[in-house]
Each structure stands twice: as structure tokens, then as C-alpha cells.
Amino acid sequence: MEILEIIGGILILIGSAFLFLGALGILRMPDVYNRLQAGTKATTLGAMSLIIGVGFLEPSWMMKSIIIVVFIAFSNPISSHALARAMYKRKRYPIIKSEDKDMDAYIEVFQQEEEEVKS
Amino acid sequence: MTYILYIAMSFLILGLIISAIRFVKGPTAGDRTVALDTLTTIGVAGLVLLAYVFGRFIYVDVALVYAVLGFIGVIVIARYLEGAL
Amino acid sequence: MIYLILFAVLLLLMLAAAVYATFQRDLLYAVIATGVISLVLSVIFYMLQAPDVALTEAAIGVALTTIIFIITIRNTVRHEDEHDKHSREKKIQP
Numbered sequence: 641m642e643i644l645e646i647i648g649g650i651l652i653l654i655g656s657a658f659l660f661l662g663a664l665g666i667l668r669m670p671d672v673y674n675r676l677q678a679g680t681k682a683t684t685l686g687a688m689s690l691i692i693g694v695g696f697l698e699p700s701w702m703m704k705s706i707i708i709v710v711f712i713a714f715s716n717p718i719s720s721h722a723l724a725r726a727m728y729k730r731k732r733y734p735i736i737k738s739e740d741k742d743m744d745a746y747i748e749v750f751q752q753e754e755e756e757v758k759s
Numbered sequence: 760m761t762y763i764l765y766i767a768m769s770f771l772i773l774g775l776i777i778s779a780i781r782f783v784k785g786p787t788a789g790d791r792t793v794a795l796d797t798l799t800t801i802g803v804a805g806l807v808l809l810a811y812v813f814g815r816f817i818y819v820d821v822a823l824v825y826a827v828l829g830f831i832g833v834i835v836i837a838r839y840l841e842g843a844l
Numbered sequence: 845m846i847y848l849i850l851f852a853v854l855l856l857l858m859l860a861a862a863v864y865a866t867f868q869r870d871l872l873y874a875v876i877a878t879g880v881i882s883l884v885l886s887v888i889f890y891m892l893q894a895p896d897v898a899l900t901e902a903a904i905g906v907a908l909t910t911i912i913f914i915i916t917i918r919n920t921v922r923h924e925d926e927h928d929k930h931s932r933e934k935k936i937q938p
Contacts, residue, residue: 649763656767663774672789679793683800690804694811715830726841727789832910
């Protein structure tokens with residue numbers, strides 16, 4: 641009985657900390673794609689951990705907690721992917737801040753696509 | 760146990776406030792939609808935590824409905840931004 | 845105590861989102877703000893021990909309202925100023 645409460649408390653603390661860090665990420669990041677990365681992946685892990693932690697605290701709730709976790713694991717990447725695809729189709733490309741432009745992996749693809757659009 | 764719930768709840772409140780700040784500040788429509796998505800996920804987690812605080816098993820159903828239906832609005836907005844709706 | 849703070853934060857958030865949706869000229873941003881209002885209102889109903897009302901609000905407010913408003917924006921114009929200009933031009937023409 642005690643060990644389940646300890647595991648549940650630790651999972652709830654980890655989950656709430658990840659939810660806070662994900663929200664902090666969408667405030668601090670410079671770009672739509674970076675905000676999407678922080679605001680979707682970190683909060684997915686946080687919500688999963690917190691809900692499983694609540695399932696450990698009340699063992700009879702475990703089945704419904706697992707169902708909620710499965711639905712979050714399905715629905716959150718779908719919305720994130722749709723949003724990133726829409727912003728890419730609207731030609732909002734990532735901001736490049738480093739001096740060495742050759743280091744960036746995306747710049748060739750974007751230059752090619754811009755030339756294709758112009759031609 | 761009570762202190763753990765207090766700490767988790769204050770983290771969730773801070774997350775709500777920060778996401779709302781990004782929602783007001785965001786320059787494009789994509790930033791605001793990301794803020795709405797983050798608010799929905801934090802809301803699902805907060806509903807489950809509040810169900811544990813109130814001690815009612817039936818209250819978890821509201822969080823289940825949010826987890827099932829919460830992404831439809833984001834997908835519709837994304838399809839509209841894409842121009843394919 | 846912490847639940848009282850959560851309740852106050854939720855009420856202020858809903859009020860801010862409602863004011864933002866009212867005074868925003870871009871209608872898409874107003875629709876997204878309506879989604880935020882629906883989410884926060886559902887959590888408020890939940891904290892007031894009414895889970896059935898919160899269930900209905902979640903099902904209608906998140907999915908149905910957003911879809912109908914987005915289809916409306918798709919069929920009309922997105923910015924409110926465009927609509928004003930459009931109607932003014934139409935009024936001038938006989």
C-alpha cells in the first residue's frame with residue numbers, strides 16, 4: 641500500500657514538472673516549429689506520467705487511466721503533425737540564428753523549394 | 760501527500776498562465792493554435808488530478824471526453840490554415 | 845487555499861479570453877479564443893460539482909462550435925475590416 645503511494649507521488653511530481661516545462665517552452669522558443677516541439681512532446685509525457693500516477697494512487701482507476709493515456713498518445717501527435725504541415729504549406733520556414741549557414745540541414749531544401757516556386 | 764498535490768497544482772496553474780501569455784502574444788495563427796493545444800493537454804491532466812482530489816470515480820469521464828474530442832478543433836483550424844478544408 | 849487560487853485564475857483567464865475575442869478584428873483568432881473560453885468554462889463547471897454539464901460543454905464547445913465557425917469563416921471573409929470595406933463598396937454601387 642505504501643509503495644504504490646510513493647510511486648504515484650513521484651510520477652505526479654514528474655508529470656506536473658514536465659507540463660510546466662512544456663508551457664515554459666512555448667513562451668521561450670523563437671519559432672512556430674520549436675514551440676510545437678516543446679508544447680506537444682513535453683506535455684504529452686507530462687500528461688501521461690500524471691495520469692498513470694493517479695492510477696497508482698487509486699488502483700481501481702488504473703483501467704480508465706490507461707484508456708486516457710492511449711487516447712492522448714493517439715490524438716496529440718495527430719494534431720501536432722497537422723499543424724506543422726499547415727504552417728509549412730503557408731511558407732513559414734524556421735528561423736536560422738547561427739552564423740554558419742552551411743551547418744543547417746534545412747536551408748538547401750528551402751532554397752530548392754523557393755526556386756521551384758519562383759520558376 | 761497533500762503537499763505533493765499542492766506542488767503539482769501550483770505547477771499546473773503556472774502552466775495555464777504561461778500558455779495564456781503566449782496565446783495573447785503570439786504573432787501568427789499557428790502560435791495561438793499551439794497555445795490552445797497545450798491548454799487542452801494541461802486541462803486533461805488537471806481534470807484527472809481534480810478527480811483524485813474530489814475522490815469521485817465518475818469524474819474521470821470528463822477528462823476522457825476531452826482526451827477524445829480535444830484535438831478535433833486543432834485539426835479543423837490546421838486544415839483551414841492549409842487551405843484544404 | 846490552492847483550489848481557491850485555481851478558481852480565481854480560471855475565472856480571470858475566461859474573462860481575459862472573452863474580452864480578447866470581443867475586441868479582436870481577426871475572426872480566426874476570435875474563434876481560437878472561443879475554444880479557450882469553452883475549455884476553461886468546462887473546468888469551472890467541473891469544480892462546481894456538475895460533471896454532466898461539463899461533459900456537454902466539452903463535447904459541444906470544443907468540437908461543434910469550432911467546426912461551425914471555421915466553416916462560416918471559410919465561406920465569408922477572415923478579417924472584419926475586409927467585410928466593412930466590401931459592404932461599403934457594395935453600398936456605393938447601385
